[in-house]
Amino acid sequence: MLAWIAERLPHLVREIRARGHEIASHGYYHNLCNQQSPNALKKDLTDSKKLLEDIIGSPVVGYRAPSFSISNEILKLIEECGYLYDSSYNSFALHGRYGHINLSQNGSKGIAIQISNSFYELAISNMKLGIHTLPWGGGTYFRLIPSPLFEMGVRSILKKHGAYLFYLHPWEIDPEQPKVNEAPSFYRFRHYVNLDKTESKLSSFIESFKECHFVTCHQYLEENL
Numbered sequence: 001m002l003a004w005i006a007e008r009l010p011h012l013v014r015e016i017r018a019r020g021h022e023i024a025s026h027g028y029y030h031n032l033c034n035q036q037s038p039n040a041l042k043k044d045l046t047d048s049k050k051l052l053e054d055i056i057g058s059p060v061v062g063y064r065a066p067s068f069s070i071s072n073e074i075l076k077l078i079e080e081c082g083y084l085y086d087s088s089y090n091s092f093a094l095h096g097r098y099g100h101i102n103l104s105q106n107g108s109k110g111i112a113i114q115i116s117n118s119f120y121e122l123a124i125s126n127m128k129l130g131i132h133t134l135p136w137g138g139g140t141y142f143r144l145i146p147s148p149l150f151e152m153g154v155r156s157i158l159k160k161h162g163a164y165l166f167y168l169h170p171w172e173i174d175p176e177q178p179k180v181n182e183a184p185s186f187y188r189f190r191h192y193v194n195l196d197k198t199e200s201k202l203s204s205f206i207e208s209f210k211e212c213h214f215v216t217c218h219q220y221l222e223e224n225l
Contacts, residue, residue, distance in 0.1 A: 003028040003048035010055045017056050022216035024062030025049050025083075032069040033088075034099060038077060045081040062217050064088050068124070070099035079119040085112070087165070087217055089123040092135040110224045111163045120225075122217050125165045127153045138167040143194040147201060151208050158212070163220065173199040 001023055006013045017023050025048040027033075033041055045063065052060045061084035065074065070088040078086045090098045103121065106113050113121040124137035135141040136153045145153075157164045171177055175196040180188070194201075206214075215223065 001052060002026050002030055003051045004030070006052055006055055013052065013055045022062065022218050023052055023056050023060060024064065024087075024217065025052055025060055026064050027066050030066040032067055032097065033065045033074045034069045034071060038073075041074065042077055042081060045078060045083075049081065049083070061085065062087060065099070067097040068095075068099060069097055070101055072101050074099070075101055075115060075121070079116060084118065085120040085122055085217060085221060086115075087122040087124070089121055090135070090137065091123065091126050091133050093133065095135075110220070111161050111165060112221055112224055120221060122165060122220070124167065125154075125157050125161070125163075127157065137165060139169065139172070140190055140193070142166075142168060142201070142205075143172065143198055147204060151205065154209070165217075168198075168202065173202065 001013055001016070003025065013023060025045070028044045028048045028051075031044065036044065049060050049063075063078050063083045063086050065086075065088035068088050068090040070086070075086060075088075078088075088099070089101050089103070092098060093100070101121070103113050103123075106115060106121075108114065111122060111125070113123065115121055127134040127136040134153075136145075136150070136157065142150060154164050154166075172195060175198075177195070179192065183191070
């Protein structure tokens with residue numbers, strides 16, 4: 001949840017939680033982490049966490065950086081601000097906004113990568129094809145990749161890692177959202193492509209994996225640590 005939205009629609013946050021979802025922080029204003037000073041980012045991390053906790057009346061333990069704008073230094077700040085886990089690392093290297101963290105020396109438990117005794121990284125699930133990393137975690141890639149191929153990739157990830165982490169933005173199932181025609185054509189394509197098909201595609205995707213155990217990030221950590 002963006003705290004900026006939660007501040008204006010606290011009833012929506014409580015409804016999301018009442019429906020069984022985990023509430024975690026996506027920052028306050030969706031400012032990229034790597035474009036903020038350490039002090040500004042720390043305030044963003046703590047203010048968003050506190051606001052969400054005040055609304056739901058329980059701890060908020062997870063964080064995801066806007067546009068996956070993460071680094072090893074930013075990861076340390078997230079831990080210092082009292083989070084149990086971060087889920088901001090997308091290993092697909094060809095997106096200009098995505099950050100990079102070095103996890104080669106860290107141990108893992110399932111898909112949970114241990115950063116310290118009390119802090120974990122839940123990286124976005126991607127496909128490895130030889131030396132190449134293909135974006136397979138959701139979002140625009142879920143809207144673009146044909147369903148049979150996407151599901152085949154997910155089954156491959158599940159077979160290899162025992163778990164798959166999926167993400168999708170709420171606006172991706174809202175084809176009636178206003179369109180910004182002044183945006184560059186590539187950005188318009190990336191944002192609006194297949195919005196009218198996403199909700200039905202998501203329903204079919206969930207149905208295709210009905211034999212799986214669907215859990216929140218926090219539940220996954222509790223079950224595997």
